[in-house]
Every structure is written in structure tokens, then in C-alpha cells.
Amino acid sequence: SSNNSQALIERNIIQTEILVNLREAILKIAKHFKDNDSDSYIEQNINLDVDYSIESHVKDHEHYANISLQKYKRARALLDFESQDSNELNFKRNDILKILSMTDEDCWIGELNGKHGWFPAKFVQLVDERSKLYSSAGDDSVNEYISDLVRGKLATCIKAIFEHGLRKTPTVLGGICHPWLFIEEAALHAINKDFDSVYARLILCKTYRLDEDGRILTPEELLCRCIRSINYTHNLAHAQMDVKLRSFICVGLNEQVLHLWLETLCSCTDIIKKWYLPWSFLRSPCWVQIKCDLRVLQQFSFTLQQNFELPIAYRQLDVLSDVRDMLIKHHLFSWDL
Numbered sequence: 351s352s353n354n355s356q357a358l359i360e361r362n363i364i365q366t367e368i369l370v371n372l373r374e375a376i377l378k379i380a381k382h383f384k385d386n387d388s389d390s391y392i393e394q395n396i397n398l399d400v401d402y403s404i405e406s407h408v409k410d411h412e413h414y415a416n417i418s419l420q421k422y423k424r425a426r427a428l429l430d431f432e433s434q435d436s437n438e439l440n441f442k443r444n445d446i447l448k449i450l451s452m453t454d455e456d457c458w459i460g461e462l463n464g465k466h467g468w469f470p471a472k473f474v475q476l477v478d479e480r481s482k483l484y485s486s487a488g489d490d491s492v493n494e495y496i497s498d499l500v501r502g503k504l505a506t507c508i509k510a511i512f513e514h515g516l517r518k519t520p521t522v523l524g525g526i527c528h529p530w531l532f533i534e535e536a537a538l539h540a541i542n543k544d545f546d547s548v549y550a551r552l553i554l555c556k557t558y559r560l561d562e563d564g565r566i567l568t569p570e571e572l573l574c575r576c577i578r579s580i581n582y583t584h585n586l587a588h589a590q591m592d593v594k595l596r597s598f599i600c601v602g603l604n605e606q607v608l609h610l611w612l613e614t615l616c617s618c619t620d621i622i623k624k625w626y627l628p629w630s631f632l633r634s635p636c637w638v639q640i641k642c643d644l645r646v647l648q649q650f651s652f653t654l655q656q657n658f659e660l661p662i663a664y665r666q667l668d669v670l671s672d673v674r675d676m677l678i679k680h681h682l683f684s685w686d687l
Contacts (some may be wrong), residue, residue, distance in 0.1 A: 375504040386487035423449040425474035439467030485651040505596045515630020530591040532625040536618040541574045569610040576601045587664040600654035609644040
């Protein structure tokens with residue numbers, strides 16, 4: 351009928367707009383890194399062309415598996431430190447120091463601009479470089495604009511993708527429909543569907559990453575760890591699901607796996623059918639294009655605070671250590687444990 355044809359045309363227009371907006375958001379972030387950290391992100395090192403080939407998905411897992419871990423640690427200065435003698439290391443706030451020794455709990459030894467010396471450990475904060483080199487352009491505690499780009503435009507685009515074709519019927523959880531609830535359910539499905547063979551899978555599968563304790567993590571386990579940590583911290587602060595979704599996107603960018611997480615979620619066919627209509631992005635082959643678009647962002651180094659939008663009293667919660675072992679040691683069925 352003409353009504354159906356009109357609805358299809360309008361839907362196609364909306365879908366095109368969403369994809370164009372996503373691409374624009376990604377290019378804005380790329381420009382931000384080039385403008386603010388030109389030494390690390392020069393033209394020839396960054397490829398903004400999207401690789402839609404089938405081979406690119408194989409390369410994704412090779413790239414994830416072959417990420418090299420840094421042999422040394424680096425730290426960002428929280429305060430200026432004026433040296434009083436030749437054995438101390440002089441630095442300014444936000445300088446990046448190479449850490450040479452952390453043997454003494456209170457005084458570390460480091461290097462800056464070729465000079466060695468000791469300094470108070472509490473004056474610096476270690477930067478997470480397990481999978482990337484640190485860039486101040488991607489650190490929202492140094493450059494607030496990156497938070498606006500990610501939690502603003504990019505997160506708005508990704509939310510629109512997750513909401514497109516999301517079922518609005520009361521059949522899903524009493525009528526409450528939000529992408530975060532789908533993400534929770536799909537992630538649990540992904541981690542639990544073959545949990546009995548998880549250790550064999552970790553040994554046989556090249557898709558892994560070592561965490562700070564040297565434990566092997568698949569992208570699925572990173573995904574579940576992220577959700578559990580966000581729920582824990584954000585529920586304490588009574589944060590809305592929109593905030594949880596934005597924090598989820600930030601962690602995915604920090605770990606350079608946002609595109610792989612999308613693939614994991616969209617591979618949970620039964621859960622997708624429950625939550626999404628046939629013409630949605632996530633239930634159609636279009637999610638593969640979106641994954642390829644998001645892959646461009648893995649070239650950039652993000653250090654975004656998971657609890658950035660929480661009230662200050664809740665921002666410093668260090669809960670990762672509390673939940674670190676749960677997912678691998680226990681077969682979890684609920685986010686509410």
C-alpha cells in the first residue's frame with residue numbers, strides 16, 4: 351500500500367541520517383586527536399578509510415590478539431614537583447613520566463626528557479597502557495573536549511542505532527525498553543552460552559587480552575566485566591540507563607574493543623529477535639557496516655573516566671578489584687548478584 355511505501359521511504363531516510371551522523375562523529379574525534387596530539391597522529395599514521403571487506407573481520411581478531419604490552423609503565427603528573435636537589439626529578443602537572451622503579455611505596459624513580467630522579471609517588475597517576483600508548487588528547491581529565499565529543503555526539507549516534515527498531519511492546523520486561531537492558535541480556539548470553547568450555551576456548555582461541563594481573567580475557571569477558579562494574583558504581587549513584595550507556599561506550603573506546611562488542615551483541619540471534627524488529631540496524635546485515643565504521647576509532651588512545659557523569663562523591667569508587675575475579679571463577683546468571 352502507499353502508506354507502507356511511505357513508511358519504508360521515511361525509515362530509509364532516518365537510517366541514512368543516523369549512519370551519516372555516526373561517520374561525522376567519528377571524523378570529528380579523529381580531527382580532535384590530529385589537532386591536539388599531532389606528534390602521535392600524523393596523516394600517514396591514521397587511516398580514516400573504512401575497510402568493509404570480509405578479510406577485515408579476521409584481521410580484527412589478529413589485531414586484538416597481537417597487541418603488544420608495554421615493557422615499562424608511564425604515569426601522568428597530578429601536580430607540579432619542584433626538585434630541591436639533583437637526585438629529584440622536576441616535572442609539571444600533566445607531564446608524562448617513564449617509571450623506572452616503584453620498589454619504594456612512597457618514592458618512585460622516573461625519567462623525563464632524559465633526566466632521572468626520584469619523586470613522591472602520590473604526585474603522579476599511572477596511565478593505562480596495556481594496549482596502547484597514552485595520549486593526553488584522549489584523556490578527559492586533561493582535555494574536557496574529548497568528553498563532549500564522545501559522551502555528546504558519538505554517544506547520541508550510537509544510542510540512536512541501538513534504539514532504531516527496538517521493540518516498544520509490553521512483552522519485554524513490563525514495557526521498559528532501553529538499549530542498556532538489551533546489552534545486559536545479550537552479554538550474559540554471550541558469556542554463558544558455552545561457559546563449560548571457557549578454559550579450552552581461551553587456550554585455543556587467539557582472541558584474548560591480558561589484564562593487569564596477567565589473566566587472559568576474551569572480548570566477551572571484557573564486555574561482562576565492564577557491564578558489572580558500571581552497574582555497581584552507577585547503581586550506587588542512582589544513575590540513569592542513558593548515563594550507563596555513555597559510560598559503556600567510553601570503556602569500549604578505552605579498551606579499543608567497541609566494534610568487537612557490537613559484533614558480540616549482534617551475534618546473539620535469539621536475544622536480538624526478542625528485542626528488535628526485523629528492519630532494525632542490529633537485526634539486519636547493516637550492523638556489520640556500523641562495526642566497520644566504529645573500528646576506525648581503535649587507532650586512537652582514549653583514557654575516559656568510567657564514572658565521569660556520577661556525582662563527585664561516587665567518582666573515585668575503586669570497585670574493579672572487588673569484582674575482578676567473579677566472572678571467571680563463577681558462572682553468573684544475573685547482574686544483580
